[in-house]
Amino acid sequence: MKYVEAGGVKLSVIGLGTWQFGSGEWAYGQRYATSVAPEIVSRSLDLGVNLIDTAEIYGFGRSEEIVGRSITERRRDVFLATKLFPLAPFDPVLKSRVSGSMKRLGVDDVDLYQLHWHNPVVPLKMTLDALGRLREKGHVRNIGVSNFSLPLWEEAERVAKGPVISNQVRYSLADRSIEPEMIRWAQDHDRIVIAYSPLGQGLLSGRYDAANVPKGMRASAPAFLPENLKKATPLIETLREIARAHDASCSQVALAWVVRHPNVVVIPGASSVAQAEENAAAADIELTDAEFDELGAASESYNPTRGLASLGAVLRVRSQRFIERLRRTGDALSA
Numbered sequence: 001m002k003y004v005e006a007g008g009v010k011l012s013v014i015g016l017g018t019w020q021f022g023s024g025e026w027a028y029g030q031r032y033a034t035s036v037a038p039e040i041v042s043r044s045l046d047l048g049v050n051l052i053d054t055a056e057i058y059g060f061g062r063s064e065e066i067v068g069r070s071i072t073e074r075r076r077d078v079f080l081a082t083k084l085f086p087l088a089p090f091d092p093v094l095k096s097r098v099s100g101s102m103k104r105l106g107v108d109d110v111d112l113y114q115l116h117w118h119n120p121v122v123p124l125k126m127t128l129d130a131l132g133r134l135r136e137k138g139h140v141r142n143i144g145v146s147n148f149s150l151p152l153w154e155e156a157e158r159v160a161k162g163p164v165i166s167n168q169v170r171y172s173l174a175d176r177s178i179e180p181e182m183i184r185w186a187q188d189h190d191r192i193v194i195a196y197s198p199l200g201q202g203l204l205s206g207r208y209d210a211a212n213v214p215k216g217m218r219a220s221a222p223a224f225l226p227e228n229l230k231k232a233t234p235l236i237e238t239l240r241e242i243a244r245a246h247d248a249s250c251s252q253v254a255l256a257w258v259v260r261h262p263n264v265v266v267i268p269g270a271s272s273v274a275q276a277e278e279n280a281a282a283a284d285i286e287l288t289d290a291e292f293d294e295l296g297a298a299s300e301s302y303n304p305t306r307g308l309a310s311l312g313a314v315l316r317v318r319s320q321r322f323i324e325r326l327r328r329t330g331d332a333l334s335a
């Protein structure tokens with residue numbers, strides 16, 4: 001495993017995301033929540049992963065509970081990160097919210113407490129002052145933000161009475177919408193960018209096409225619309241070709257590309273222990289400059305339909321799936 005040291009902390013370049021743990025959106029089921037998820041945590045720690053990311057909103061606290069149960073014996077091996085849902089993010093609400101997270105996690109402190117999104121109605125200073133007090137009391141060791149633009153992160157640094165060591169943002173070959181300056185800024189200021197959805201929620205594994213779409217929320221997510229899966233083909237082909245040269249998988253190459261950026265770590269989720277093992281091993285893949293550039297160029301040419309433009313297609317796919325379900329139910333009832 002490789003590590004990034006910045007802002008006084010040391011994080012594995014490959015971390016573990018746990019939105020999947022106990023959350024209905026991923027449709028992984030009960031066995032996953034009760035037995036696979038703890039095994040994923042344990043195996044990841046064995047492989048040198050120390051960054052484990054959760055949030056109070058994931059599964060409405062279930063993810064924190066599962067992570068908490070999985071690390072009881074190994075608290076010292078973990079750099080534990082959770083996130084505050086930004087509803088009323090000020091004192092004394094915030095104090096009770098961090099206590100709730102610590103209780104579910106079964107810990108006395110959290111290594112990184114992140115503001116999940118900016119709440120534009122609440123002055124940033126008010127939230128950061130409250131977070132600063134939690135840090136002074138030792139409940140949280142470090143403060144971070146998430147889904148912040150670079151100017152907002154800089155503002156957070158200005159108004160906070162201490163460092164805001166990280167910004168957790170969506171970043172992958174499938175989505176490079178964060179400003180390129182953000183990574184440079186992090187490097188210049190001894191800060192860390194934590195890249196979420198580094199596999200484009202599984203798109204970059206190359207496993208999916210119009211005939212094989214994942215279950216759960218992804219079934220009607222814009223990235224998995226048939227037209228967008230088709231648009232991703234050249235990017236996936238580039239990943240395949242480079243993966244072959246490294247005797248690796250597309251997912252591993254996609255992760256290696258992200259962590260080749262300085263001061264950037266990834267927190268991929270995993271649906272199995274084998275995936276978590278594969279992801280951890282991606283830390284050892286050294287892409288050449290030519291491969292890095294080729295992937296970057298393929299990613300720049302990938303231009304899926306997003307936002308409002310994808311709404312019509314999303315609704316069409318949802319209604320087709322609904323009609324299909326109704327038809328199957330009708331067939332089952334009349335059989």
Ligand SMILES: NC(=O)c1ccc[n+]([C@@H]2O[C@H](COP(=O)([O-])OP(=O)(O)OC[C@H]3O[C@@H](n4cnc5c(N)ncnc54)[C@H](OP(=O)(O)O)[C@@H]3O)[C@@H](O)[C@H]2O)c1
Binds near residue numbers: 214
């Ligand atoms: N701050 C935020 O607002 C925010 C937002 C989103 C996520 N996050 C965090 O970031 C984490 C990761 O993001 P994400 O879960 O959205 O997306 P992701 O990590 O890009 O994708 C995870 C999914 O990719 C597939 N996968 C993982 N490893 C694989 C492998 N080696 N081979 C093939 N497929 C593989 C699995 O799904 P299948 O096997 O089912 O295909 C897995 O559930 C989350 O768990 C969460 O902690 C934060």
